[in-house]
Amino acid sequence: MDKILITGGNQLNGRIKISGAKNSALKLMVASLLTDEDLVLTNLPALHDVYTLLGVLEGLGVDCNFEKDQQKLTLNAGSVTDTKAPYDLVRKMRASILVLGPLLAKHGHADVSLPGGCAIGTRPVDLHLNGLKQLGAEIVLEEGYVKAKAPNGLKGANILFPKVSVGATEHLMMAACLAEGVTVLSNAAREPEIVDLGNCLNTMGAEISGLGTNTITIKGKKKLGGANHHVLADRIETGTYAIAVGMTGGKVVLEDTNIELINSLVEPLARAGVDVIGEGNTITVTRTSEKLHGVDIMTEPYPGFPTDLQAQIMAMLTICDGAGMITETIFENRFMHVPELCRMGANISVHGSSALVRGVPELKGAEVMATDLRASVAMILAGLVAKGTTTMSRIYHLDRGYDNIVDKLNACGADLERVSDS
Ligand code: UD1
Numbered sequence: 001m002d003k004i005l006i007t008g009g010n011q012l013n014g015r016i017k018i019s020g021a022k023n024s025a026l027k028l029m030v031a032s033l034l035t036d037e038d039l040v041l042t043n044l045p046a047l048h049d050v051y052t053l054l055g056v057l058e059g060l061g062v063d064c065n066f067e068k069d070q071q072k073l074t075l076n077a078g079s080v081t082d083t084k085a086p087y088d089l090v091r092k093m094r095a096s097i098l099v100l101g102p103l104l105a106k107h108g109h110a111d112v113s114l115p116g117g118c119a120i121g122t123r124p125v126d127l128h129l130n131g132l133k134q135l136g137a138e139i140v141l142e143e144g145y146v147k148a149k150a151p152n153g154l155k156g157a158n159i160l161f162p163k164v165s166v167g168a169t170e171h172l173m174m175a176a177c178l179a180e181g182v183t184v185l186s187n188a189a190r191e192p193e194i195v196d197l198g199n200c201l202n203t204m205g206a207e208i209s210g211l212g213t214n215t216i217t218i219k220g221k222k223k224l225g226g227a228n229h230h231v232l233a234d235r236i237e238t239g240t241y242a243i244a245v246g247m248t249g250g251k252v253v254l255e256d257t258n259i260e261l262i263n264s265l266v267e268p269l270a271r272a273g274v275d276v277i278g279e280g281n282t283i284t285v286t287r288t289s290e291k292l293h294g295v296d297i298m299t300e301p302y303p304g305f306p307t308d309l310q311a312q313i314m315a316m317l318t319i320c321d322g323a324g325m326i327t328e329t330i331f332e333n334r335f336m337h338v339p340e341l342c343r344m345g346a347n348i349s350v351h352g353s354s355a356l357v358r359g360v361p362e363l364k365g366a367e368v369m370a371t372d373l374r375a376s377v378a379m380i381l382a383g384l385v386a387k388g389t390t391t392m393s394r395i396y397h398l399d400r401g402y403d404n405i406v407d408k409l410n411a412c413g414a415d416l417e418r419v420s421d422s
Contacts, residue, residue, distance in 0.1 A: 001396070003392060003418070003419050004380065004391075004392045004398070004416055004417070005389055005391050005392075005417045006380060006384060006391075006415070006416050007365075008386040008388065008389075009387065010384070010414055012245050012250040012252050013412055014411055014412035015252065015412075016255065016409075016412060017255045018234055018237050018241075018257040019233075019404075020045045020230075020234060021045075021192075021237075022050070022401050023166075023234075024196045024231050024232045025047075026053055026098075027170045027174075027193065028196070028231060029050070029073070030095075030174065031197065031201060032057070032076070033060070033077045033102035033103055034102050034106060034224045035204055035226055036077065036223075038074055039200075039226055040072065040074050040228045041072070041073045041074075041229055041231055042072050042230045042231065043071055043233075044072065044073045045071070045234065046068050047399070047401055047402075048400045049093050049400045050073075052092045052093045053093065054073075056085050057099075059089055060077075060085065060099070061077075061080045062076065062077045063077075063079070080107070083107050083110040085100075086113055087145075090115050094115040094167075096113075097115045097125055097167070098174070100148060100171070101132055101174055102175060102178075104148045104150050105150075105153075105154050105176075105177070105178035108153065111146070111148070113146075114145070114146060125146075125167075127162070128171045131159050131172040131185075132154075132171075132172070134157045135154040135172070135179050136150055136155040136179075137150045137154065153180055154175055154176070154178065154180070155181055156179045156183040156218070156220050158183075159172060159183065159184070159185050161187040161188065163187075164187060164188075164301040166189045166191050168189075169185060169188045169189040169194055169216070170189075170194055172185055173185065173188075173194070173198060176218040177206040177218060177220065177221060177224060178222075178224070179220040180220050182219050184216070184217050184218075185218070186215050188210075188214050190213060190301070192212075194211065196232040198216070199229075200229040203228075205221055207221065233256055233258060234257075236401075237401075238261060238262050240377055240381070242254065242269065242283065243274075243309070243312045243381060244312075244384060244409070245274070245285040246272060246274035246285065247315070247381055248287075248384050248385055249287040250286070250287070251285070252285050252412055253285075254282065254283040254285065255281065256281055257281060257282070259276065259277075260278070262276070262283075264304055265309060268297060268305070272294075272320065273287060273289030273291070273292050273293050274288065274292070275287070291321040292359075293321055293322060294320040294357070294359060295324050296325045296326070297324065297326045297327070298329060299328050299329050300330070307329075308374050310326060310328055311337045311377070312378050313326065314348070314357055315341060315378040317357040318344075318346035318357055318363060319362070320357075323356060323357060323358045324356075324357050325356050325357070326357065327355075332353070336371040337371060337374075337378045337379065338350055340368040340379055341379070343367075343368055344364055344366045344368065344382050344383075344390065345360055345362065346363060363385060365383065365386045365387060365389040366391075368392050369393050370394040371397070372397055373401045376392065376397040377398060377402060380398070380405065
């Protein structure tokens with residue numbers, strides 16, 4: 001299994017091209033199940049999660065053509081032969097559960113294994129299943145599978161989510177596109193990736209309004225057509241590199257992204273002493289102060305601070321002047337990076353859903369382990385500023401969500417090396 005060696009101490013200077021958003025790409029790929037025509041996605045990141053989902057879609061009989069060098073994926077679900085997504089594939093990635101609603105809406109039945117994915121909290125799918133039931137699905141759980149039927153098709157409904165969920169909002173929005181009548185999703189999530197998916201569905205002929213607000217209305221259609229869609233920039237990748245530059249110092253221009261996507265990060269970075277300026281589709285990040293200052297952060301649904309940047313901002317706070325408090329409100333058990341950062345000399349104490357990070361003068365390279373996707377990148381960031389070399393194992397987590405991270409950072413002066421263990 002591969003490892004990454006990070007030798008710390010170099011400033012970052014240069015330009016980094018931001019890839020398409022993983023969390024948009026995956027849902028857009030699933031949307032192909034709603035039509036018999038071609039769905040062409042451009043700016044598609046070449047990530048392990050994308051390949052995992054390609055495996056799921058191919059298993060269902062979707063014709064998939066990924067032209068990796070052009071970042072272009074053409075999907076055609078016109079001859080889907082199977083509506084069963086097996087455990088072997090679904091367990092690798094939680095987002096695979098999203099194939100359930102579209103298959104059900106189009107074919108009237110689907111069996112999808114209960115998902116696995118990042119080990120952050122229990123992460124149930126009750127909101128997804130209850131919503132589908134409200135659209136008229138009959139659902140049973142048997143032998144680890146969700147078995148769903150809607151012999152007479154799905155019917156529009158008013159669905160009030162008891163909790164804001166990105167995945168459940170996207171799942172029901174897709175299913176409702178082929179339901180009979182109008183569906184209103186209240187207390188819906190507002191993430192830019194949901195807007196991206198909704199825009200693509202509208203190009204495919206759906207009638208969705210209220211995208212980006214907490215009430216989304218979907219007028220069901222008998223069928224949807226094809227579309228060409230450019231995947232939105234990855235705001236988590238954007239934020240991760242912005243934090244990296246804040247930690248190392250230097251000046252980096254992030255390309256093919258937009259500052260609007262990371263508004264909730266710009267203000268705490270400014271307070272910490274990092275300048276983030278957006279112009280068109282670029283963002284310039286520079287460290288303005290000699291030392292970083294501690295800031296307090298609370299994760300919240302969009303437009304609040306994203307949980308997917310929590311581990312990275314914690315890595316930054318480990319070397320700040322003073323202290324910062326991080327409160328995680330989205331996922332329980334999302335502090336698995338804490339012991340790993342402490343192995344590098346960080347001073348962090350966790351109390352329930354809050355972590356108090358007291359800055360230390362210096363981190364030291366150590367052997368660390370990636371525990372989930374965002375935790376793994378936090379260790380890379382810590383390694384960039386640590387004295388000596390950090391060796392990170394279990395980097396398959398990193399490959400799930402960061403396109404070409406070693407080359408992107410090295411092009412800006414970092415010293416990362418990917419080595420094979422065997
Ligand atoms: C998505 C993102 C993930 C991000 C998360 C929150 C993708 C592929 N993943 O995950 O990177 O960290 O949003 O921004 O887009 N919940 C339930 N029941 C459900 C569903 C969710 O209780 O049926 C809970 C979860 O356990 C969690 C909260 O709701 O506590 C929010 O989760 P959700 O927004 O659904 O996250 P995902 O869509 O899985």
